[in-house]
Amino acid sequence: MKLVVGIGLRGGTSYEELTALVRDGLHDVTGDVHVVATRTGREQEPALKRLAQDLNAELRTFETSELATQSPPTPSEKVQHHIGTPSVAEAAVLAAGARLIRTKQQSPNATVAIGHLPTPEHDEPAREHTTPAPAYDESTGERITPAPAYDGSAREAVHRVIAERRDVRRGFLDLPVDDLLLTRVLEAAHRAPSVGLSQPWDFLVIRDRDLRRKVHDLATAQRDTFAASLPDDRRAAFDGLKIEAILDAPVNLAVTCDPGRGGRHVLGRHADPRTTWFSAAIAIQNLWLAARAEGLGVGWVSFFTPEEVAGVLGLPAHIELVGYLCVGHVAEFATAPELVRTGWAKRRPLTWAVHHETWGNRDVSIVNEALEAGEPGVTRQAGQAGEPARAGEPGEGATSGQTVHVIIGGDASSLRHPEDLAVDLGPTKPPANFGVLWRHARTAPEATEFGIELARDLALQGIGHLHVRIADRTDHAEAFAQGIATGASASGLRHSSA
Ligand SMILES: Cc1cc2nc3c(=O)[nH]c(=O)nc-3n(C[C@H](O)[C@H](O)[C@H](O)COP(=O)(O)O)c2cc1C
Numbered sequence: 001m002k003l004v005v006g007i008g009l010r011g012g013t014s015y016e017e018l019t020a021l022v023r024d025g026l027h028d029v030t031g032d033v034h035v036v037a038t039r040t041g042r043e044q045e046p047a048l049k050r051l052a053q054d055l056n057a058e059l060r061t062f063e064t065s066e067l068a069t070q071s072p073p074t075p076s077e078k079v080q081h082h083i084g085t086p087s088v089a090e091a092a093v094l095a096a097g098a099r100l101i102r103t104k105q106q107s108p109n110a111t112v113a114i115g116h117l118p119t120p121e122h123d124e125p126a127r128e129h130t131t132p133a134p135a136y137d138e139s140t141g142e143r144i145t146p147a148p149a150y151d152g153s154a155r156e157a158v159h160r161v162i163a164e165r166r167d168v169r170r171g172f173l174d175l176p177v178d179d180l181l182l183t184r185v186l187e188a189a190h191r192a193p194s195v196g197l198s199q200p201w202d203f204l205v206i207r208d209r210d211l212r213r214k215v216h217d218l219a220t221a222q223r224d225t226f227a228a229s230l231p232d233d234r235r236a237a238f239d240g241l242k243i244e245a246i247l248d249a250p251v252n253l254a255v256t257c258d259p260g261r262g263g264r265h266v267l268g269r270h271a272d273p274r275t276t277w278f279s280a281a282i283a284i285q286n287l288w289l290a291a292r293a294e295g296l297g298v299g300w301v302s303f304f305t306p307e308e309v310a311g312v313l314g315l316p317a318h319i320e321l322v323g324y325l326c327v328g329h330v331a332e333f334a335t336a337p338e339l340v341r342t343g344w345a346k347r348r349p350l351t352w353a354v355h356h357e358t359w360g361n362r363d364v365s366i367v368n369e370a371l372e373a374g375e376p377g378v379t380r381q382a383g384q385a386g387e388p389a390r391a392g393e394p395g396e397g398a399t400s401g402q403t404v405h406v407i408i409g410g411d412a413s414s415l416r417h418p419e420d421l422a423v424d425l426g427p428t429k430p431p432a433n434f435g436v437l438w439r440h441a442r443t444a445p446e447a448t449e450f451g452i453e454l455a456r457d458l459a460l461q462g463i464g465h466l467h468v469r470i471a472d473r474t475d476h477a478e479a480f481a482q483g484i485a486t487g488a489s490a491s492g493l494r495h496s497s498a
Pocket of ligand 1: 165166167168169241242244288301302303336337338339
């Protein structure tokens with residue numbers, strides 16, 4: 001196996017520290033290191049040069065802007081704010097054209113990730129995916145062999161299509177989509193799981209340009225409505241975004257849901273009717289993945305109300321639109337989501353999304369992580385010492401140019417400016433309104449955590465300037481505001497309060 005070692009490191013990192021980290025990273029991995037990859041500007045680092053020499057590997061560098069277009073599994077906000085890419089080590093592996101087999105590992109001054117280059121040798125399964133140890137039946141003591149995984153290349157293909165699926169809005173080619181090909185993709189959608197096997201979806205295939213034009217007009221009107229709702233700087237960014245390819249793609253698909261499919265007693269639906277719509281959404285994901293594997297681009301458009309599209313398409317009253325998709329052959333698939341490449345939004349680290357047993361119990365406390373990533377002088381919370389900030393990577397300082405201004409007190413319903421966002425900490429869920437966030441914190445620490453999450457979430461969404469009003473004057477409001485301050489500091493947002 002031809003290996004790529006991706007490295008992020010601080011200037012002056014010692015050779016001993018770097019080699020120890022690389023040795024750990026390569027532990028149990030078979031193959032030869034062909035490339036040591038890092039970001040431009042680090043090629044003269046003595047430790048790195050020596051490492052590449054020792055390994056007899058090419059030292060390859062990538063511009064930060066190129067690293068920023070990759071989709072690494074563990075991006076770091078801290079690194080994003082410090083050097084302008086959410087990852088160096090993992091992104092360098094991906095930029096070198098390798099598949100990641102080991103996500104980043106970290107020492108005080110460096111990060112290392114390992115990948116392998118796509119050659120036929122990869123059919124050999126990676127060690128960490130080998131079949132688990134046998135289990136034994138508790139009553140009979142009989143050995144039970146776990147079902148085998150797919151072989152290496154098949155597994156690789158699954159992960160590859162998941163990673164390389166893109167929402168496509170540009171670059172559709174003026175080529176017809178073959179019926180057999182479309183049927184294969186629709187078959188994949190139709191194999192999706194569904195609640196009680198109710199299969200609530202239908203697929204309306206639209207090629208007619210006049211019909212597509214009508215749907216396009218709806219999307220254009222909703223685009224204008226959305227643009228008018230945005231703060232000025234956000235609107236300027238939105239103006240440069242393409243949000244649909246209804247007329248560019250030769251095929252449009254309206255994927256619908258019949259909430260009554262299967263009659264009265266659909267198994268698994270009675271307590272949660274949303275499961276019907278979930279089923280239809282899963283069918284779309286199957287379609288999206290199969291289309292990617294077939295080289296077909298798919299772009300999902302949701303810039304309309306389901307009812308207005310249903311009206312244009314003449315759907316029966318009981319049929320609801322779930323997704324409207326633009327489908328066709330494309331020149332290429334981007335390596336990263338368009339919204340990431342344009343700076344509109346960033347990916348959320350997996351470590352923030354995984355909780356163990358109780359809500360908030362993550363591998364890394366987001367409170368500590370934020371405190372460690374924040375400006376110097378912000379102190380660690382009592383009783384939470386000792387956890388490494390794993391989503392972080394060493395780097396140099398900078399801020400994002402985004403600001404958040406927090407106001408405590410006042411009325412949650414007063415949203416006078418597009419920059420205003422109200423937080424309702426009360427126990428009663430307020431009426432649905434995207435301008436009012438409901439965050440009923442049960443304790444002050446939870447309020448702090450919610451505040452951190454909010455600041456980090458807003459930073460991921462690339463907001464420019466925001467006024468957050470916490471419509472409450474309790475201790476929890478103070479704790480929430482403190483959380484926003486900590487989260488803002490960690491995310492490179494400038495922060496002020498009143
Ligand atoms: C339910 C749903 C609705 C979406 N609506 C739109 C849309 O109206 N316009 C658009 O450009 N992208 C739309 N997208 C695509 C997302 O922006 C895209 O999935 C996301 O930015 C991640 O990029 P990727 O799909 O390339 O990984 C939608 C995606 C989903 C799942």
